[in-house]
Amino acid sequence: MSEPATPDTEVLRLVGLRKSYGVGTPVETEVLHGTDLILAQRDFAALIGPSGSGKSTLLNLLGLLDTPTDGEIYLLGQPTREMDDDARTALRGSTIGFVFQFHHLLPAFTALENVLLPRMLTHGRPRPDDIALASRLLADVGLAEFTDRKPSNLSGGQQQRVAIARALMTRPRLLLADEPTGNLDTVTAASVFALFRRINRDYGCAVLVVTHDPRLSGTCDRTIELVDGRIVSDTRHSPDAPLAAA
Amino acid sequence: MWVEWHIALKFLRESGAQTLLIVIGIAVGTSVIVFITALITGLQDNLIERTLGTQAHIKVQPPDEINLTVTPPGNPALLTLEDRRAQRLHSILSWQDVVATLDGLPGVKAVSPVVAGPAFGVRGVAVKSVAVLGIDPVRYQRIIPLSKYLVAGSLRVGAGDTLIGRKLADDLGIRIGDKLRLEASGGRTAVLNVTGIFQLGVSELDTRYVYLDLKQAQSLLDLPGGVTVIDITIDDIFAAETYAARIARLTGLKAESWIETNAQLVNGLRSQSLSTVMISVFVAISVAFGIASVLAVSVVQRTREIGILRAMGGPRRQIQRVFLLQGGVLGLAGSTAGAAAGYGLVWIFNTFGPGLFYIPVAPALIPGAMAIATLVGVVAAAAPARRAARLDPVVAIRYV
Numbered sequence: 001m002s003e004p005a006t007p008d009t010e011v012l013r014l015v016g017l018r019k020s021y022g023v024g025t026p027v028e029t030e031v032l033h034g035t036d037l038i039l040a041q042r043d044f045a046a047l048i049g050p051s052g053s054g055k056s057t058l059l060n061l062l063g064l065l066d067t068p069t070d071g072e073i074y075l076l077g078q079p080t081r082e083m084d085d086d087a088r089t090a091l092r093g094s095t096i097g098f099v100f101q102f103h104h105l106l107p108a109f110t111a112l113e114n115v116l117l118p119r120m121l122t123h124g125r126p127r128p129d130d131i132a133l134a135s136r137l138l139a140d141v142g143l144a145e146f147t148d149r150k151p152s153n154l155s156g157g158q159q160q161r162v163a164i165a166r167a168l169m170t171r172p173r174l175l176l177a178d179e180p181t182g183n184l185d186t187v188t189a190a191s192v193f194a195l196f197r198r199i200n201r202d203y204g205c206a207v208l209v210v211t212h213d214p215r216l217s218g219t220c221d222r223t224i225e226l227v228d229g230r231i232v233s234d235t236r237h238s239p240d241a242p243l244a245a246a
Numbered sequence: 247m248w249v250e251w252h253i254a255l256k257f258l259r260e261s262g263a264q265t266l267l268i269v270i271g272i273a274v275g276t277s278v279i280v281f282i283t284a285l286i287t288g289l290q291d292n293l294i295e296r297t298l299g300t301q302a303h304i305k306v307q308p309p310d311e312i313n314l315t316v317t318p319p320g321n322p323a324l325l326t327l328e329d330r331r332a333q334r335l336h337s338i339l340s341w342q343d344v345v346a347t348l349d350g351l352p353g354v355k356a357v358s359p360v361v362a363g364p365a366f367g368v369r370g371v372a373v374k375s376v377a378v379l380g381i382d383p384v385r386y387q388r389i390i391p392l393s394k395y396l397v398a399g400s401l402r403v404g405a406g407d408t409l410i411g412r413k414l415a416d417d418l419g420i421r422i423g424d425k426l427r428l429e430a431s432g433g434r435t436a437v438l439n440v441t442g443i444f445q446l447g448v449s450e451l452d453t454r455y456v457y458l459d460l461k462q463a464q465s466l467l468d469l470p471g472g473v474t475v476i477d478i479t480i481d482d483i484f485a486a487e488t489y490a491a492r493i494a495r496l497t498g499l500k501a502e503s504w505i506e507t508n509a510q511l512v513n514g515l516r517s518q519s520l521s522t523v524m525i526s527v528f529v530a531i532s533v534a535f536g537i538a539s540v541l542a543v544s545v546v547q548r549t550r551e552i553g554i555l556r557a558m559g560g561p562r563r564q565i566q567r568v569f570l571l572q573g574g575v576l577g578l579a580g581s582t583a584g585a586a587a588g589y590g591l592v593w594i595f596n597t598f599g600p601g602l603f604y605i606p607v608a609p610a611l612i613p614g615a616m617a618i619a620t621l622v623g624v625v626a627a628a629a630p631a632r633r634a635a636r637l638d639p640v641v642a643i644r645y646v
Contacts, residue, residue, distance in 0.1 A: 065557060065639045086561050093559015100643060104554045108260035121560040125248040170559070 010077070011174050011206045012039040012062055017071035019057050031057045032229045034071065039174065039208060044200040046217035047210045049226035055210045056178060058226065062208075063176045064092040076173060093122045097167030097205070099177040105151040105162055111138060112147040115166045122170070137165040141195060157188035164195060168203060175199060177209040181216065193219050250564060253555070254571035261544060265576070268540045272580020272619060273587060275533040279526045280588025280607075280615050285595070286522045288605030290515050294483065297508055300446045302358075302389050302477030303486045305507075306348070306493060307500045308338045335363050337472025344497050348478060351496075353489065355479045356388035361460060362474050363467035365430040367410075369418040376414065377454045378428065380463020380473075389477045392444060392457070398422050399442035403459050408438040411452035412445040428456065430466045438462075530618065534626040537576055541569055541630035545637075552634050553642025562635040569631035570624050577623020581616040588615075 019032040031054045039045065049055050060066040062073055064080060073080045075095060080088060097118075105114045115134040116126045123130070138147050141161040151159050160180060167175055177196070181189035193209075193216050200207045209220065217223050225233040258265045311331050317324065338344060341359055348357045361380040366373050383403045387393065393401045397412055399422040408426060420426060420440050428436045438458070446452055464470050476499075480489050486503035494501040505512050545552070552565055589612065592605050 060640045063557070065643075089556070089559055089561045092557070098557050104550065104643065106256075106551050106554065108256040117555075118558040120249040120252065121555060121558055121564065125252075166558070 006041065009041040010038055011041055011043075011075070013037070013074040014062065015072045015074070017058075017061060017073065018069045019054075019061060019066070020069045023069060030069075030229065032061075032068075035229075035231055037224070037231065037234075039206050041173070041204060041206055042200070043206045043208070043222055044197060044220050045206075045208050045222040045224055046220040047208055047224050047226060048212070048214070048217050053226045054229040055226055059176055059178050059208070059210055063096055063098060064088045090122070093118060094170055095173050097170065097172035097175045099160070099163050099167050099175065099180045101179040101182040105159055105166070107151050110148050110150055111143060111154065111162045114151070114162055115169050117166060118169045134165070134169060137168050138162070141165045157184055157191070160184060160188075160192055161195065164192070164199070168199065168205070171203070172205055175205050175207045177207070179210055179212065181211065181213065186215075189213070189216060190219075247567070250567040250571055254568045254575060257544070257548065257568070258572055258575060261547070264540060264544070268536055268576055269580045269583065271536045272533050272576060272623075273584035275529045275536075276581040276584025276615055276619050277587035277591060278529055280585050280611060281591040281595075282522055282525055283611060283615075284588070284592050284605050284607050286518055287608060287611075288603060290518065291606070292603035293511065293515065296447070297511060298479075298483065298504060300390060300448055300451060301504060301507070303480050303483055303504050304478040304490050304493065305502050306338070306344070306476040306478065306497065307474065307502070308336055309498070309500050311336070335467060335469065335474060337361075337469050337474060338476065338499060341473045341476065344499065345476060347496065348476065348493065351493075353481050353485070355481055356385065356477075358382060358385035358389045358477045359460070359473040360386070360475045360477055361463045361467060361469055361472060363430065363463075363469070365428045365456070365466065367414060367418060367456060368427040368429055369420060369424075372418050374414060374417055375454070376410075376428070376456045378430070378456050378458060378463050378466060380458045380460040380467070382460050386457075386477070389479050390446075395444040395446050396442050397445045399440070402441040403457055405459050405462055406437075406439055407441045407459065409442040409444055409457040410440055411455050412443055413449060413452040414454070414456070415440070415443045417453070426456075428458075428466060430468070432468055434466055434468060436462060436466050530622055533577075533580075533619065534622045537573055537623050537626040538629060540576070541573060541627050542633070544572070545569065545630045545634045548634075549637060549642050552637050553639045553644075556637070556639035557643060565637075566631045566635035569634050570627045573623040573625075573627025573631070574620050575623070577620040577626075578616060580623075581619030584619070585612045585615055588612075 014035050014037040017032055017035040018030060020028055020030045022028045035058065047055055047058070057066070061068050064073070064075070068081065075091060078091070080091065083091065106117065109117065112131070112134055115137055116130060119130050119134075120126055126134070135144070135147060138144060141164055143158060143161055143165070146154060146158060151162070154162065175196070181192050184192065196207050196209060197219065199205055211217050222234070222236045224231060310333055313328055313331055315326060345357050345359055348354055359382065363378050365376055365378045367376040381403065383392075383401065392409065401409070403409060410420065410426065415421070418426070422440060422443065424440050426438050426440055428438065446455070458466070460473075464472060478493070480486060483504070487505050490501040490503035490506070493499070555565060589607060592607055596605055
């Protein structure tokens with residue numbers, strides 16, 4: 001990123017964000033009722049809340065995968081609501097990294113190629129320094145030995161770490177993770193969270209993680225609780241004693 | 247485009263059996279098109295060659311003689327009842343000039359003046375009606391390659407020499423060196439030395455044609471210095487009608503093309519070509535549907551992967567191109583295999599077939615078929631590609 005970023009730089013600001021499904025039909029339902037939120041560069045935040053509270057909807061909106069019914073999302077200060085699909089896709093590709101619950105790696109590609117994918121989609125054939133970066137990221141998540149394996153030959157935790165390395169490939173300013181540890185055992189889950197914390201610290205990248213697990217959300221610096229489409233609490237706290245990384 | 251190629255090829259390779267099956271399907275379709283097109287082209291070339299091997303592309307003849315009616319002065323109403331005039335054998339007026347004019351016409355390959363008329367061939371007690379053709383052997387050879395058809399003797403048509411057909415020779419019991427007496431109308435006769443026997447392969451011609459030296463035929467048919475027909479061959483045989491019309495306008499003579507004389511054959515050839523085209527079109531359509539359905543299934547199977555690509559910053563057009571490329575690659579791969587198989591079939595036909603005729607493979611046929619199949623693949627991929635591009639990333643990612 002060209003502009004100088006300090007820990008307090010605002011990465012994301014939501015203003016009066018609303019989202020309804022089935023607009024114009026008898027079953028129109030509003031899922032988010034005017035959400036305001038600011039994420040700063042140094043934030044390592046957990047988004048918690050019961051099922052159906054709108055966590056995934058919110059994550060899709062601020063990941064620019066979906067468009068709000070009302071309100072505005074400022075990403076690095078840029079309003080995004082009026083952008084067309086191509087502009088949103090380009091901004092998403094260059095500033096946001098995604099980690100999904102089910103790793104979502106492309107099965108036909110090796111770990112290294114999966115990590116290179118975001119770069120290839122926006123810049124075409126990877127250059128040697130792209131490959132070097134991808135290898136370094138894989139090494140960083142502890143997978144230096146597995147670069148040439150296909151996802152089917154990796155464990156669930158390893159696949160998720162490939163997905164995290166992939167999310168970091170574009171040097172994003174914001175990392176969004178939707179239940180990234182949902183199908184991992186607790187030890188592996190803790191190591192993934194430890195990795196997020198390290199990313200937050202070393203890469204200067206804001207991290208927002210949707211999780212169900214209070215033990216994991218406790219390791220974050222900030223906990224945002226969403227209930228029935230409203231933010232009911234937003235607390236900053238110093239993390240508990242970090243869980244031991246596997 | 248690199249990344250689109252990369253992803254398209256990975257996708258195709260990953261869905262191995264599916265890809266292989268559709269490639270085989272396309273290959274079968276292409277081989278049918280290649281083989282049938284080559285077969286029909288070969289058959290038609292052969293038919294045309296056989297037909298035109300024994301006749302000129304265009305025959306120029308003197309116009310029919312008609313009665314001229316003198317209108318009496320004062321424009322009275324005139325009712326006439328007249329019979330068509332009997333057409334006597336007559337020469338083309340100043341044919342030397344006509345030949346010179348035709349010689350200089352672009353696109354005309356050969357011009358040969360001929361004097362043709364009826365006579366009887368007599369040997370002993372046997373009499374056969376024959377067609378006398380007086381030719382200039384050098385020029386005539388370029389119209390009908392007589393030397394190719396010669397089965398005995400030599401191609402020598404000097405004064406007192408004659409070439410006769412195989413059947414006539416059999417009927418009259420003539421061998422090389424024997425004498426043949428020709429009797430034309432008006433009691434004119436000629437006794438000729440048979441120097442060659444030919445077999446054109448058309449029984450009618452092999453029974454009746456008797457080739458003579460031009461001058462000798464002229465005197466036998468009582469047309470001193472005249473010719474009755476000018477035979478022409480041209481470069482583009484299918485333009486014969488146009489050329490005939492042009493020559494008729496240019497010379498004021500009657501010009502008849504082989505297309506007119508062989509209307510039924512030409513009609514048959516056209517129907518055949520049409521049915522070949524129809525078969526090719528329908529095969530291409532079914533190949534297109536095959537490609538489209540395989541890619542449609544692939545889009546559904548890869549919904550989640552498409553969602554990931556979109557979430558990672560892949561624009562809609564990129565996704566669309568990935569699927570268009572897959573269609574094109576399937577078309578190209580299938581048609582490459584199919585063209586090879588079609589070529590193989592042609593080779594088998596030529597080597598082990600009935601040997602009735604040889605099938606040539608036109609140099610443009612194989613690259614043409616491959617280009618068309620590739621294009622068909624891209625076009626067939628259009629609908630699935632559009633669907634893939636329109637997938638909502640949010641929905642696609644959650645698709646299980």
